[in-house]
Amino acid sequence: MNEKKFNYNIILISTGAVVIFISLIISLTISFVANLSLNQNRPVSVDNPTKVDIVILSESSCSDCFNLTPVIDSIKAENVKIKSEKAVYISTKDGQELLAKYNITKIPSLLVSGDFNKNDGLNLLFSKWGEIIDKTFVLRQIGAPYFEVETSKVRGQVQLTMLVDTECSQCYDVNKHEAILKQYGFVDNDSKVLNITLDEGKALIDKYNIKLLPTIVLTGDLDAYPSLIKAWLQVGTVESDGTYIFRDGVKQMGVYKDISTGEIITPQPKVTPNQQ
Numbered sequence: 001m002n003e004k005k006f007n008y009n010i011i012l013i014s015t016g017a018v019v020i021f022i023s024l025i026i027s028l029t030i031s032f033v034a035n036l037s038l039n040q041n042r043p044v045s046v047d048n049p050t051k052v053d054i055v056i057l058s059e060s061s062c063s064d065c066f067n068l069t070p071v072i073d074s075i076k077a078e079n080v081k082i083k084s085e086k087a088v089y090i091s092t093k094d095g096q097e098l099l100a101k102y103n104i105t106k107i108p109s110l111l112v113s114g115d116f117n118k119n120d121g122l123n124l125l126f127s128k129w130g131e132i133i134d135k136t137f138v139l140r141q142i143g144a145p146y147f148e149v150e151t152s153k154v155r156g157q158v159q160l161t162m163l164v165d166t167e168c169s170q171c172y173d174v175n176k177h178e179a180i181l182k183q184y185g186f187v188d189n190d191s192k193v194l195n196i197t198l199d200e201g202k203a204l205i206d207k208y209n210i211k212l213l214p215t216i217v218l219t220g221d222l223d224a225y226p227s228l229i230k231a232w233l234q235v236g237t238v239e240s241d242g243t244y245i246f247r248d249g250v251k252q253m254g255v256y257k258d259i260s261t262g263e264i265i266t267p268q269p270k271v272t273p274n275q276q
Helices: 016-026 031-040 069-076 093-102 120-129 175-183 199-208 226-232 248-252
Strands: 050-058 080-089 109-114 130-133 136-139 146-148 153-155 158-164 192-195 215-220 236-238 244-246 256-258 263-265
Touching: 050 069, 050 093, 069 080, 069 109, 069 120, 080 093, 120 130, 120 136, 158 175, 158 199, 192 199, 226 236
Parallel strands: 050 080, 158 192
Antiparallel strands: 050 109, 109 136, 130 136, 146 153, 158 215, 215 244, 236 244, 256 263
């Protein structure tokens, strides 16, 4: 069992078919993240910066919850000067009062106050990310994992298992899956790669009748990723026990192996009418 580290370079995939899979997720999940990047590239004036105060609401039990740093960086990029930045745990008296006052249901969250009425760029971000209550911006749109206030549970923790057959050296790099999923909010510091020769790998193959490799198996609180659920139906299956198996999508990723026949298959590029 090997622990894999994320590498952004592997997301540059040569096959056009892979883009189809990526677009299924990117068009449905966390458009909020894409908006961050777009706004960071938009030039703004450095004169007369908007001055704001920020309060970060967090929960100590959720160490791997959604990272607010890109959010704060995007706010700064809109010609904003942060006068003060305060961290508040929701278990404290101040935290409980803020939860109640602003009806906050997911943690982490962010409160921004200040004279931002005349900053059009900042107000555009705020209109996409949340709402303004009593002249204070309240962040609502966050990705998983997050702490659900109502249930006091951390939502969106998942386990990513990548299945490979090491005898297929030409098969596509299974780490492409890890890159795609982490790009859209998945956090799994214990992702693992299993060879089908290992007992654990064999057990997964038999239990879920997996025929095409490489592939991935997702377990955990996947209900916290509703956009993925919708996209997944086009590339895989959801088993009766809630496990996600990447099946038909394997054919879109590159060279793969049909372990039921032992055949190694190289998908042929689709020919469009203009190419004929």
